[in-house]
Amino acid sequence: MNPFVMFAFPFARHAFLAASFVAVAAGWIGFYVVLRGTAFAAHALPKVGFAGASGALLLGVNSLFGVSLYSAIAALGIGALAERDRRDVATALVLALGLGTGALFLSLGNLYAADAMSLLFGQVLGVSSSGVMETACVSAAAIALVVAFHRVLLFTTVAREAALVRGASNRTADWALLASLGLATSAMMPVVGALLSFSLLVGPALAARHLARRPWQAIAQSIALSLVITWLSLFLSFALGWPVGFFVACLSALAYAAARAISRALGRKAQAGAA
């Protein structure tokens, strides 16, 4: 089947645009997630966003509002509860509380399994034209935040002590990344779904880390990979009717495996050349 047939449908064009914005944001922010090893928070925030979306469904308000509110509260909660080395416990508990209220909202609203499914696994083909605008704005805000804190985020990770001496605060960096993740989550949730936002955040960025030598190079590669993965997943999902998230997850894992294999092969060649 010719994949370009899908552009004849307005809903498919919306999906394509929204997913592209999301892919850029995920690839960009994913770089910092991988750099700082905050995979658990990146996994937890979208899931908590799911609870916000189901609450919004119950009350009949815009789901973007519900997701943003919930992710913001969750990001604040994780940041506030996390003491030194206990971040994983705080994250797990905030995640559990968020999901618990999500389960409650779903059952109170008598929402059908289909609603839960589309929130968890994304409903990319249900994005409206105003939804595209919302996604674009929120993605841009999330990116703007990490760009503004780019130096602090890098400095505090790479040279922690030196950064502290120079007055760059690790806490500030943590908060900035959490806030940006919360925003990105709000943009991603309706498109890719809660469970698989995480694949897009971590997969391309991890692959890029194995290939790139410099930060900006890694960011560019991560965005490029994320876009390719998203577009391919959309085409495949459109052609086969299976959930988008399934393809996103498989292609992300594939990209990571390929990048590791390539970097290992290149590394061996470089070593052989040096010897």
Next chain:
Amino acid sequence: MTLGWIGEALASAPVQHALIAGTEIAFLSGLVGAFVMIRGQSFAGHVLTDVGTTGGAGAYLVGMNGWFGFLSFGVLASVGMELAGGRTRGERDLATGVVLSLALGFGALFLYLDAQLAHANASMAVLFGSLFTLDPALVPWISLTAAACLVAMLLIWRPLALASVNPDLARVRGVPVRAISIAFMVVLAVAVETDALVAGSLLATALIVGPAATAARFTASPLRAGLAGGLLGALLVAASVLLSYDSYTWLPQHTSWPVSFFVAAFTFFAYAIAAATHRVAFQRRAEVELP
């Protein structure tokens, strides 16, 4: 207030089964959770539940009981993660993350196919728990499994404690650290995946991390933390089951609130209260010690 509704609840067979299976597995989870705290494996525990989602959804797809799907995938994933383990915690988390996202992708596909093949309730049961619709024939098996895991934990308790706190020292003393770690991960997987029946695969982590983290605020000994966490977990699950049963009458539209909601809310607030108490107590002690 009369406690009539509790008696009424206890007389119902599904509630009895839910209470028996739920409290047993919550006790095991609290005990295992003490070591999850020490070893910093909250994320690994959480990943197991997501992998379990895939297994549970796959089991419904081929017409098996969800529990077997949860268990088989969870145990496989736990051994795989332990064997693949990275050098630092952040790196381990990221490697775990890739496996996790792949599992989630297949979970999405299986749940989608479940829905297509008209097991509409399967996805909700997998994700949000199915304690009240537990197959009565499964209850003795769950009890047996929980008992076997308890015995296993007691057998490896001392070497596990040493290997968790100081792996190098453990190695010098001749403890098979790798084998002990794998054994622990298998027990963790069994506990997590059976929790998924209680609270759903989305929320099973709450029962591992919550009670144990609460107990860890008050004692440093793994044995005391494990026992206190286990008892606390069992208590929370029992209260959740009873409240969920009663909640049917709370709102005019008569929908019962899910067990998983109560479990999540109780564990979170237990931890928050413990953290606050601990802080107050600690500050007071610090003030007294000052000259």
